[in-house]
Amino acid sequence: MMKIFQQSFKSLALVLLVFLPVSIFALNEGGDGGQVDTKKEVEDYILHHIQDSHDFSLFSYTSEEGERKHFGFPLPVILWSSDGLRTFMSSEFHHNDDGHVIVEKDGVKFAKIHSKIYELDADASAVNFDAEHHATNGHKVLDFSITKSVFGVLVIGLLMLFWFSSLARQYKKKQIPTGFGRVLEPLVLYVRDEIARPNIGEKHYRKFTGYLLTVFFFIWFLNLAGLTPLGFNVTGQLAVTACLAIFTLVIYTVSGNKDYWMHILWMPGVPVLIRPVLAIIELAGALIIKPFSLLVRLFANISAGHIVVMSLIAIMFTLKESLGVVGATGLSFVLSFFILLIEVLVAFLQAYIFTMLSALFIGMAVAEHDHEHEHDDHGHEVPDAQDVRGDFI
Amino acid sequence: MYNLIGAGLIVIGAGIGLGQIGGKAMEGIARQPEATGKIQTAMIIIAALLEGLAFGALFLGK
Numbered sequence: 001m002m003k004i005f006q007q008s009f010k011s012l013a014l015v016l017l018v019f020l021p022v023s024i025f026a027l028n029e030g031g032d033g034g035q036v037d038t039k040k041e042v043e044d045y046i047l048h049h050i051q052d053s054h055d056f057s058l059f060s061y062t063s064e065e066g067e068r069k070h071f072g073f074p075l076p077v078i079l080w081s082s083d084g085l086r087t088f089m090s091s092e093f094h095h096n097d098d099g100h101v102i103v104e105k106d107g108v109k110f111a112k113i114h115s116k117i118y119e120l121d122a123d124a125s126a127v128n129f130d131a132e133h134h135a136t137n138g139h140k141v142l143d144f145s146i147t148k149s150v151f152g153v154l155v156i157g158l159l160m161l162f163w164f165s166s167l168a169r170q171y172k173k174k175q176i177p178t179g180f181g182r183v184l185e186p187l188v189l190y191v192r193d194e195i196a197r198p199n200i201g202e203k204h205y206r207k208f209t210g211y212l213l214t215v216f217f218f219i220w221f222l223n224l225a226g227l228t229p230l231g232f233n234v235t236g237q238l239a240v241t242a243c244l245a246i247f248t249l250v251i252y253t254v255s256g257n258k259d260y261w262m263h264i265l266w267m268p269g270v271p272v273l274i275r276p277v278l279a280i281i282e283l284a285g286a287l288i289i290k291p292f293s294l295l296v297r298l299f300a301n302i303s304a305g306h307i308v309v310m311s312l313i314a315i316m317f318t319l320k321e322s323l324g325v326v327g328a329t330g331l332s333f334v335l336s337f338f339i340l341l342i343e344v345l346v347a348f349l350q351a352y353i354f355t356m357l358s359a360l361f362i363g364m365a366v367a368e369h370d371h372e373h374e375h376d377d378h379g380h381e382v383p384d385a386q387d388v389r390g391d392f393i
Numbered sequence: 394m395y396n397l398i399g400a401g402l403i404v405i406g407a408g409i410g411l412g413q414i415g416g417k418a419m420e421g422i423a424r425q426p427e428a429t430g431k432i433q434t435a436m437i438i439i440a441a442l443l444e445g446l447a448f449g450a451l452f453l454g455k
């Protein structure tokens with residue numbers, strides 16, 4: 001047991017040691033030899049990382065000749081313009097992000113400004129900006145591109161399909177899974193026995209375990225992918241977390257039983273005058289606040305974690321003058337190392353909390369009240385006659 | 394400027410709340426160690442709800 005722990009800690013430390021310097025390289029963006037505003041550059045870099053992007057860049061630097069070198073690979077851009085579908089690779093923008101490079105495809109012109117793609121008017125030859133730096137001669141197009149986040153979702157989805165289908169196949173041959181399945185099996189059992197079963201109840205949990213398992217592993221793997229220097233920030237995108245929250249919302253709204261809606265719309269056991277007020281509050285809680293808290297929690301936790309890690313990595317540039325190169329690098333390394341370890345924990349915790357709260361909400365919707373509340377003819381609740389004190393002794 | 398003060402207030406409030414939750418959970422576990430699992434689960438759920446509220450406020454105030 002101890003040996004396994006030591007080994008896994010060693011390999012974890014090794015992985016972090018190998019990956020951390022790569023993230024550091026990414027930050028090392030010098031200007032054209034002139035004065036560089038380090039603070040602004042760090043801010044730009046962190047904001048750029050938090051956003052989704054159209055190409056997958058690992059790191060970039062400026063060579064001796066002042067030429068910008070990018071390492072990474074382009075991703076497909078799929079646009080629905082006013083003239084129909086247009087597809088091309090994101091490399092055609094040449095990593096330009098302020099609208100200077102215009103790509104023309106079958107008579108439609110596109111420019112990329114701050115990671116958003118605009119369709120320019122037919123007679124435009126350059127992007128015109130107004131005072132607030134908005135493009136005046138173009139408009140946003142419907143963008144179905146395979147961006148970095150979409151790419152991450154696809155990769156993790158395929159990996160999950162592969163891992164779990166092979167895990168399922170192994171059970172047909174023998175009782176004990178082999179390989180990576182041995183890591184997954186206890187987690188699957190954990191989600192089923194510790195999250196789904198106690199929160200949803202013995203009678204209904206089977207139906208929802210599939211969704212809870214999917215959402216748990218999807219969030220967990222994507223959170224972990226976000227800690228590698230590949231630069232994924234998928235669960236830190238509002239669109240992704242909103243989509244997951246809407247899944248949970250639809251599931252517990254659709255599967256809510258009569259008691260659930262009764263308790264929302266016409267709460268038994270309270271005076272009649274208060275019931276409409278309670279109905280408004282309960283309705284807002286069930287349809288808006290619950291999914292909103294789910295989506296904001298995941299988004300804010302993951303984004304905040306990424307910002308903290310990158311700010312700590314940036315210490316080696318911002319404190320270089322006062323601490324020296326070795327001191328600043330050492331400080332930044334130690335701090336970001338420990339924060340990354342905490343982030344590994346947070347990655348699991350957020351997946352757990354999202355799954356747990358989803359299970360809780362579903363459990364509220366399908367709970368059956370056949371034993372608890374008895375109502376008299378006026379709808380008032382009658383206290384239970386049964387003495388429950390014996391249960392606590 | 395004001396949103397920074399607001400952010401500070403939110404964090405103070407969330408800190409007091411988390412301290413209460415964590416402290417009470419510790420007391421509960423110390424009194425009844427056999428209920429550790431249940432207390433921890435409830436603690437994490439309430440902490441998550443509080444965190445959602447605090448992040449929501451920070452998010453809206455940004």
